[in-house]
Amino acid sequence: MYQYDHYDQAMVDARVAEFRGQVERRLSGELTEDQFKPLRLKNGLYLQLHAYMLRVAIPYGTLSSRQMRLLGDIADKYDRGYGHFTTRQNLQYNWIKLEQTPDILADLATVEMHAIQTSGNCIRNISSDQYAGAAADELVDPRPYAELLRQWSSFHPEFDYLPRKFKFAVIASETDRAAMRLHDIGIQIVANAAGEIGAKFHVGGGMGRTPMIAPVIREFVPALQMISYAEACLRVYNRYGRRDNKYKARIKILIHEIGADEYRRQVEEEFAHILTLGLEPPAAELARIQSFFADPSFEAELPEAIDRSDPDFAVWLDQNTVAHKHPGYTVVTISLKPIGGIPGDASADQMRLMADLARDYSFDELRVTHTQNIVLPHVKKADLYALWQMLEGAGLGSANLDLISDIIACPGLDYCSLANARSIPLAQKISARFADMDRQRDLGELKVKISGCINACGHHHAGHIGILGVDRKGTENYQLSFGGSEAADTSLAQITGPGFSEDGVVDALEKATEVYLAQRSDGERFLDTYRRIGMAPFKEAIYG
C-alpha cells in the first residue's frame, strides 16, 4: 500500500501544528465557536449530541495493520474503548474531548493518518472498491488513481469553500462495490479500444434528500489528464453550484437544473483551458504511486482444497469469502454485524486483533467497506480455518455478509445532532428478529440500510430494503422503501406508503420477506422479485 515520503509527512505534520494552534485559540476564547466551527470541520471534528466526534480518514478504505492497531489504541486512550466504521470507509470516535484532539491527530500522524477534509464543504476522503488489488474481476487496481486524487484534493486552495461537500469514488471493475454512481463524482477506470487506460467520469450522483444516479459526463478521460478533468468539473461546480439553499447545493442539483449536456459543455470548455496550464502530475508520478500497490509476494502452487468438516466454518466460508485473483488465496470479509450488535462498531481489542490477523494472514493489509465491515484481502485458503477460529473467539465470526442482518445503519439519534430517529436500536431489533442463520440464508442476499434522517448517511435509498427515520409530531417514525441498489444495477428505492413505529417497521419488513418467499422464482433475490412483481403485492401484505 501507499507509503508517505517526507513531503506527505510534512503536509500532515503541518496540519497537526495548524490545528493545535486553532484549538489553543478556541480554548483561550480568541476564536468564537462560530469562527472555530469551519476550522474544526476541516479536521473532521463535529460537535454531536453528547460530545465531540472525530472522523478519521481512511483513504480508499485501505489500512495497514500498524494503522489499525493505532486506531484501537486511540479508542482506548481517548475514547470509550471502541470506534465506529462508517459508510464512507472512515472511522468515527464518538466521545472525544476538544483539548485532546491535537494529540490524537499527532498520534495518527505517526502512522501516516489524519482527519483532513473528512467534513466541511470540500473534497472529502476518496472511497474505492474494498476488494481492490484482490478482486478477480478488476481491470487494474483503482487505488493509485484514488491516491493521485487524494494528493490533488488535499488542501486544494480553490476548492476549500465549495457550495457543499464533495465525494469521489474510484473503481476499476464492472461490479460496483463502492456505490460509485451515488457519488458527486464516480470514476470507473476503463480501457479504450486501443487498450489505453483512462477514467470514465460520472458526475452528479448522491443520496440525501434528492437521491440521484450520476450520469456519464465523459466516457474516457486519458489517465494522464484525469486530474485536469477533475479540476474542470470542480471549477464549474464551484462557480455555478447553488449557494442560496444548502439543500440544493450539491452538484447533482446543478446538473439536474442545467442538464448533463450543458454541464458537460462547460466542463469541456474549462478542461480545454486547463490542459494548457500543465498542472497534471506526470506519468512518472502515477508510476511511482502504482509501485506501492504492486501485488504482495503471493506464493505459487498453494493448495486449493479447504477442509469443510466443521459445519459452522463451512457456513462462514460460503458466506463471507469471495474469489481472489491469485490461485490459493481468497478475500475474507470480517462482519461487524453480530446479531444484536451496533453495525460498524468495533472494540479496541477487536481492532487490535484484526490488526494482528492482517499481519499474520493478509500481508499486513485491511480494508474498510462502505457496508461497515472489514476485509482481509489476501488470505491463503490453507489459513482460513485458523483465521475463522480466531474471529469466532473475538465475536467477529458472523457469517452474514450481504444477508438481512448485515445492516447498514448510520449513528442516528443516539449520537447525531441532525437525526430524527434512532437507527442503531432498530438495526439491533431487525437482526434479532432474523437471528436464525438458516432463515437468513434462505432469504439470501438482502441489503437493509437505515438512515436516521434525510441526509441518508445510512444509504437507505440504495437499500433492497431502505428505512428512513422521520419525525412525526415529535415521535420517531420510520418510512419503509424497497428496490434500491448501489451495485452495478444502481436504482433508487421506492417508498411503500405511510410510516411505522419502530416495532411496526420490523413487522412490516418481516411481512415483506414472506411475500418474497412466497413469490420468488428460482434464483431470484428479494430485489429481483420486487423488480418483477412490483410494489402492489408487498403493499397489500404490509398495509392490507
Add this chain to the structure above:
Amino acid sequence: MVETLLRYRGDEASAAPAVSFAAFADAGNAAAVRIEPGDDARALLPHLSQLARIDIAFPSFGDGRGYSAARILRENGYTGELRAVGDVLIDQLSHMRRCGFDAFAPDRPISADAAAKAFATWPEVYQKTVDGRTPIWALRHRETDHG
C-alpha cells in the same frame, strides 16, 4: 472605517476607486473594478491590460467563488493587483494567495505578523496553481532526475 490593507506587491497601490462590475461593463475605461461572487470574471478578460486592480468581494468567507475568479484572472495573464475584500479571515489567507491574490482588505484587521505566519503554513504544496510554487509531484521527480 479603518481598513487595514495587507499588500504583497512591489508597485504603488492604486488609489483609483473600484467601480462595480456593472458600471465597468457600461463605461469600460476604469482602472479598478470590484467583482461580486456572482459576477463572471471571464467577462473582464478582454480588458485586463487596462486594469491596475481587481477587487474580489467575499461577503462571507464560506462563499468560495472568488477563489475560482482569482485563478481564472491569473491564468489568463492578469498581472495587476488582485485584492480579496470583505470577510477574509486569517485561516483563508494562504489558500487565497495560492489562487493569485496579492492584496487583502479584511473587514476585521489582520496583523502583518499573523499573515506572515499564515502564509508559512504549508511547507510544500500538492497542486500547481498560479503562485509559482513548485508542486510536490514536480519536486519528487526533479529529485529523482538529479539522483
